[in-house]
Amino acid sequence: MAEVRFENVTKRFGDTIAVNNLNLEIPDKEFLVLVGPSGCGKTTALRLLSGLEELTEGNIFIGEQLVNNIAPKDRNVAMVFQSYALYPHMTVYNNMAFGLSLRKVPKAEIERLVTEAAHILNIEDLLKRKPRQLSGGQRQRVALGRAIVRNPAVFLLDEPLSNLDAKLRVQTRAELNKLHQRLGTTFVYVTHDQIEAMTMASRIAVLDKGVLQQVGTPGELYDRPANVFVAGFIGSPAMNFFEVTVGGSDDKLFLESGSFRLLVPASKTATLVPYRGRGITLGIRPEDIHDKEYVPTGIDASAPVRAKVDVIEMMGNELFIYLVSGKHRFLARVDPRVKSRPGQDMEVVFNLSNMHAFEAESQKAIPGKPD
Amino acid sequence: MSGVEAAVVSGFGRFGTGLRKFASRLPLHVVIIVIALLWMTPAFGLLVSSFRPSTAIATSGWWTAFQTPFQFTLNNYGSVLSQQGMARSFLNSLIISVPGTVIPILVAGFAAFAFAWMKFRGRNVLFMFMVALIVVPIQMTLIPVLRLLTVTHLVGTFPGIWLAHTAYGLPFAVFLLTNFFAQLPKELLESAYLDGASNIRVFFRLILPLSVPALASLAIFQFLWVWNDLLVALVYLQDPSKSPMTVTINNLVSSFGTQWQLLTAAAFISMILPLVIFIALQRYFVEGITTGAVKG
Numbered sequence: 001m002a003e004v005r006f007e008n009v010t011k012r013f014g015d016t017i018a019v020n021n022l023n024l025e026i027p028d029k030e031f032l033v034l035v036g037p038s039g040c041g042k043t044t045a046l047r048l049l050s051g052l053e054e055l056t057e058g059n060i061f062i063g064e065q066l067v068n069n070i071a072p073k074d075r076n077v078a079m080v081f082q083s084y085a086l087y088p089h090m091t092v093y094n095n096m097a098f099g100l101s102l103r104k105v106p107k108a109e110i111e112r113l114v115t116e117a118a119h120i121l122n123i124e125d126l127l128k129r130k131p132r133q134l135s136g137g138q139r140q141r142v143a144l145g146r147a148i149v150r151n152p153a154v155f156l157l158d159e160p161l162s163n164l165d166a167k168l169r170v171q172t173r174a175e176l177n178k179l180h181q182r183l184g185t186t187f188v189y190v191t192h193d194q195i196e197a198m199t200m201a202s203r204i205a206v207l208d209k210g211v212l213q214q215v216g217t218p219g220e221l222y223d224r225p226a227n228v229f230v231a232g233f234i235g236s237p238a239m240n241f242f243e244v245t246v247g248g249s250d251d252k253l254f255l256e257s258g259s260f261r262l263l264v265p266a267s268k269t270a271t272l273v274p275y276r277g278r279g280i281t282l283g284i285r286p287e288d289i290h291d292k293e294y295v296p297t298g299i300d301a302s303a304p305v306r307a308k309v310d311v312i313e314m315m316g317n318e319l320f321i322y323l324v325s326g327k328h329r330f331l332a333r334v335d336p337r338v339k340s341r342p343g344q345d346m347e348v349v350f351n352l353s354n355m356h357a358f359e360a361e362s363q364k365a366i367p368g369k370p371d
Numbered sequence: 372m373s374g375v376e377a378a379v380v381s382g383f384g385r386f387g388t389g390l391r392k393f394a395s396r397l398p399l400h401v402v403i404i405v406i407a408l409l410w411m412t413p414a415f416g417l418l419v420s421s422f423r424p425s426t427a428i429a430t431s432g433w434w435t436a437f438q439t440p441f442q443f444t445l446n447n448y449g450s451v452l453s454q455q456g457m458a459r460s461f462l463n464s465l466i467i468s469v470p471g472t473v474i475p476i477l478v479a480g481f482a483a484f485a486f487a488w489m490k491f492r493g494r495n496v497l498f499m500f501m502v503a504l505i506v507v508p509i510q511m512t513l514i515p516v517l518r519l520l521t522v523t524h525l526v527g528t529f530p531g532i533w534l535a536h537t538a539y540g541l542p543f544a545v546f547l548l549t550n551f552f553a554q555l556p557k558e559l560l561e562s563a564y565l566d567g568a569s570n571i572r573v574f575f576r577l578i579l580p581l582s583v584p585a586l587a588s589l590a591i592f593q594f595l596w597v598w599n600d601l602l603v604a605l606v607y608l609q610d611p612s613k614s615p616m617t618v619t620i621n622n623l624v625s626s627f628g629t630q631w632q633l634l635t636a637a638a639f640i641s642m643i644l645p646l647v648i649f650i651a652l653q654r655y656f657v658e659g660i661t662t663g664a665v666k667g
Contacts, residue, residue: 052561073567085558089580098576099566150566 002063002076002153002186003028004049009058011044018044020210022058026203031180031187033201035194036233041210042190043158049188050156051075062153078147079156082163084139086131086146092118093127096146110149117148120182137168148183157189161196173199194234198222206230228363231283231356237320239356240289240330242282246275255282259326260305265353271366272357280366283356286320289332291340292347304347309340323348421447421635428631447636457619457637464598464615464641466529467608471536471597472590478537479544480586484574486545487552488560498549504542512539513606520607527610535607536600540593551585552578587655595645616641 004026011019019041026032034042047053049060051072060067067075078099086095093114100110118124121141131139140160147155160176161169177200180187191197197204198218206213206221206229214226218234225231231239244262248254253264253272262282264272272280295301307323307330314336321332321340332348340346357366419433422443427436436442452458485491486498516535517526525531555578563573579586601617608614614622620637623630 050561050565052564072561072565077565079562079565081558081562083556083558085556085562087559087563087577098563098568102567102572146562146566 003061004154004186004188005059005061006045006049007059007061009045009048009060010056011041011048011053012056017210019048019055022210022212024205024212024215026186026188028186029184031177031189031200031202033189033191033197033204034207035191035197035204036207036213038192039209040207042192042207044210045207046079046156046158046188046190049154050077050079052079076153077156078150078152078154079158080140080143080147080160082159084131084143084160084163086139086142088131090130091127092123092129092131092134092142092145095131095142096149099146099150113149113151114145117145120148120179121145136164137172140164140172144179148179152185155183155185155187157187159191160189161191162193169196176200195236198234204234206233208233224365225283225356226365228281228283228358231358231365235285237286237331237333239283239285242284242328242330243279243360244282245279246272246277248276250276255280257282257326257328259328261303262305262350262352263300263303265300267353268355268357275357275359275366279360281358281360281363283358284330284350284352285354286331286333288351288354289323289330289334290349290351291332291334291338292349294335294337295349299349299351299353301349304349306345306347309342309344309346312340312342321346417635417638420631421639423447423632425630425632447632448640451623451633451636451640455619455623455633455637456614457616457640459612460614460616460619461640463613464617465644466613467532467536467604467615468594468597470529470533471540472594474533475537475540475544475593476548476586476589479541479548479589480579481574482541482545483548483552484570484578486549489570498545501542502546505546509539509602513602517606527608527613529613532604532608535603536593536597539603540596544589544593547589548582548585551582555581584655587652591648591652591655594648598641598645 004024006022006024009019009022010017022041022045034045036042044053048055049062051067051070055068062075062077087098090098096114096117097110100113105113114127115124118127121144123138123141123145126134126138126142131142134142140163143160157176161172164172173196176189180200189196189200201218203215203217204221205215208229214221214230216224221230221234225234225239228241232241242255242257244255244257246253246264247256248264250273251269253269253276255262255264290296290299290301292301292304305325307325309321310324310329311322313320313322317336319334319336319338321334321338323330323332323346334348338346358364359366416433419436420428422445423433423436424442424444424446427442482501486494486501516538520526520531520535523531525534559577559581560573563577568576598615599617600615601621604615604618605621608618616637620634620641623634623637
């Protein structure tokens with residue numbers, strides 16, 4: 001049970017900077033997810049915290065203790081590896097008991113802790129088996145069990161679900177959530193899958209190229225992304241981006257895309273006025289693009305955009321339509337009753353009150369995003 | 372022609388393809404059997420001779436032994452073991468070979484663990500130097516090592532010859548084990564470190580149990596080399612009461628040059644243990660060789 005603090009942490013491997021000046025506070029009992037594309041430094045950050053990797057600059061605290069020079073085994077952290085890393089020659093029971101016996105925990109106590117963890121994870125009848133006799137999901141549970149019995153201050157999980165099949169992954173997501181609530185321990189979880197991040201995290205930290213992009217609750221990241229990277233990374237299917245020019249007069253701003261022109265709603269006008277005559281990046285999530293026939297009430301449908309249907313993906317409860325307008329390609333997530341066919345033109349409505357605007361140069365969000 | 376053949380094959384179905392597979396492998400089998408027979412014939416001749424009385428050996432070839440009257444005897448073995456000191460030599464061979472196998476493998480294991488998993492300055496240079504020692508011919512080392520052993524009063528002692536065999540065995544053992552250890556999954560070791568294991572614990576509780584195939588094959592190699600060694604024992608172990616079987620048999624050759632019945636019996640006594648070990652561990656033997664080959 002402890003908070004974790006990264007202070008100006010940098011890690012270099014030769015000339016490459018894996019983690020660049022990371023500042024991050026993780027309160028006690030939080031489920032923090034480090035997410036980003038591969039090579040973004042998230043696993044390195046986790047390994048720095050575990051002590052398996054030594055940092056180049058900065059400080060890491062667990063609780064109030066500076067752990068820079070403390071050996072992994074003395075940091076009171078437990079890690080679940082992507083490959084599970086179960087000891088292949090030991091039974092499940094011994095896999096879980098190994099760490100405890102190294103710490104000279106009395107035999108009876110070890111048995112109690114292992115049995116308890118096995119009960120929580122529902123693997124009581126596997127205790128006498130060897131790892132090779134287990135399925136992927138069972139191995140994953142044993143790896144979790146090995147971490148649980150140690151009762152660590154911080155749980156580190158490095159893509160623990162990526163070796164499971166899709167169905168099991170969804171199921172295990174929910175179980176990990178329950179486990180976190182039950183144990184009340186700080187979890188630091190690394191994944192490249194933003195859906196895992198969204199569904200499990202108390203807070204998400206998005207990394208790209210070793211730099212922390214944004215930290216916040218899943219809702220904050222989804223509704224108020226700090227830059228184009230976060231906006232494009234969080235949410236599936238991903239946000240659509242358009243290079244547009246701000247035009248019109250102070251009380252009636254337009255966004256010019258080249259092939260269509262959008263009226264900026266009154267609520268957004270003030271923030272965009274300073275950008276008049278300049279280019280910005282417009283971000284619209286696929287669910288904010290509607291077919292003209294099925295526009296929800298309260299959305300201005302007076303100026304639809306004409307676009308050509310490229311591909312349609314039927315998801316059952318909704319349709320993903322890939323659209324082309326001029327040089328722009330974008331994706332709309334629409335009502336399944338929409339009857340458009342590939343090759344046809346259709347008229348869509350952009351719900352600009354949910355729009356995101358980013359500076360063209362810095363790619364940073366322009367303040368005054370949807371509330 | 373090919374059409375007919377195809378029809379026949381499809382008609383036979385599975386049976387047909389199986390037959391064809393066997394036919395295509397037939398030459399291979401024939402060659403292997405012929406080679407095996409050629410190799411085994413002299414050894415078989417020695418084995419037969421070792422059970423024949425000296426008069427029979429002197430007057431007729433071993434292949435005539437299978438005619439009546441059968442003349443087989445165990446006297447040769449009895450005589451070799453009791454009068455020629457082979458029993459004592461067998462024991463000496465064991466005393467030399469077991470530590471001569473265990474010590475180098477243990478030392479090489481520690482070294483290989485360091486080479487494979489620990490970061491220290493000069494690791495690669497040191498490893499390359501170690502591996503390069505494989506090419507040093509043993510004859511070149513005989514005089515300097517003998518001097519060294521003389522200075523340290525280890526000539527003619529078992530510890531002296533253990534040390535010599537350890538030194539000769541180390542380079543290859545380190546090379547093989549380093550390669551094997553290095554391909555164990557990194558996460559496994561990291562997991563153990565996080566669990567609180569020290570390097571020594573990781574070595575004994577994780578690395579050794581997971582490396583049984585490599586260790587077993589290495590142990591067989593090293594054991595056979597030490598067991599069959601004549602040169603090292605001859606040079607460093609100049610005390611006849613400590614002679615291993617190789618040295619004793621060599622002496623038999625010089626003093627009983629014509630007593631084939633004794634030589635053959637002694638030779639077979641010295642072969643028993645390696646044969647047993649090889650048959651018992653042949654699974655690891657093959658596994659270990661391929662492991663080394665792929666990684667090396």
